[in-house]
Amino acid sequence: MAFVSGLRCRECSREYPAEALNVCDFCFGPLEVVYDYATIAEVVSRDRIAAGPLSIWRYQDLLPASGEDPVDIMAGYTPLLKAKNLGKRLGLNNLYVKNDSVNPSYSFKDRVVSVAATKALEFGFETIACASTGNLACSVAAHAARAGMRSVVFIPSDLERGKVIGAAVYGPTMVAVDGTYDEVNRLCSEVGDNYPWAFVNINMRPYYAEGSKTLGYEVAEQLGWRIPDHVVIPSASGAMFTKIWKGFNELACLGLLEGVPPLTFGADQNTVHHPAITTRMHMTQAEGCAPIVNAWAAGQSQVRPVRPDSIAKSLAIGNPADGIYALRVIKESGGSAYAVPESEVVAGIKLLAETEGIFTETAGGVTVSGLKHLAESGAIGPDQLTVAYITGNGLKTQEAVEDVVNPLTVKPTMSSFEEALEGRVGIRS
């Protein structure tokens, strides 16, 4: 069972029952899940987690949907690799990469969608929906297939063919919207308000967003129930960024981290900060869509929306719902925010591929180039424990790195082969 007491508005603190709601009726502020942490503390333990499935559902006591029969395509429990080669290149001796690009539909979205789909079934929905430029559409369609639900995915009409096929193969009803980015947003918001569907980031959003906490839990568990000194995270809406922070703090408050005494959560569970959580939270966005970074750089508490114009389309959210909350986390954690120049996004993809054998999408390129900046600027010390989050797979954005294809073209003879080889890499037989 899920230990959820209800929902609460982040702005005015009004409380609501745990239903398919995302906005406060009074002030239109966002609603967040409220947990019964007293009961969770009696139940949860490291042993209970370790005995759970090798997916996000091993943390079911800390998720807002029942883990008894979840919609599970085995999202999560992805590798945390010691990145020796990349670390050597950047002068970081204690660098890890959380490789979330190997989730079942090839992005971290499987974590949030698994929770949203499970909750949607609990609520009795028959249809699950989303609006997406790629990763989310794939994940929603895949989970709907697993759950036997109908899925409706809205995509921009000019979306790349590869991404369209990656979602369409699971059999959703696909709606290609012909309009500007802002028009697509407004239409989908209106559809979400008018159809009895579980729209994952509208009426399911409070539950959906909680799935990202597992990115914090897993890293801590894989490090032996410790937290890193630094994390580097790519951001779009800012939700994942705030939830990783929340995940670290929940583990600390529940006494699950090594050598850390438990602490009460206080009235506002979503802003709890255990003093033992000293991880510095570093946000990276691509320069062509960096509303949160811009606000941080200008010292503003409000986020000014932008019109996205970035190669990193999976991060292209011009009006980020959790922007102001992400700014608070950066400040509270002593972290930073950095906008990666568009020209360096692909360099980040190639650097990770060439050093660690991991092919990430453009969002991962933003992470790696942001990490490089942090290392070079001295913000991260050489021996500090650092985790870089890689959230999507390079097969989704192959067009970004098409220039890497430059094979040796030879005639089917040894002499032709050896001549070409010597010309390219100076190797003689």
Added chain:
Amino acid sequence: MGRQRVKFTFEGELVKEPIIYMLGRDFHLVTNIRRADVGESIGWVVLELDGEKEEIERGLQWVSSTGVRVDPVSGDVVQG
């Protein structure tokens, strides 16, 4: 009849314009402000609009044409 929740963001000189008053007057909409933060050079207002569906649509098109940004209340819906 229809009802829609939206967020307007005003920048620069637009902060001084009575956009919400004109929206109500010219498109026969009831405007109900729930949250706002207006400064000298930027401001936002979260509000609910009540009226004929076609008028809400026409009204929002007019607001956009003035340069005011119109967004869903809960931020961008389209995700990566």
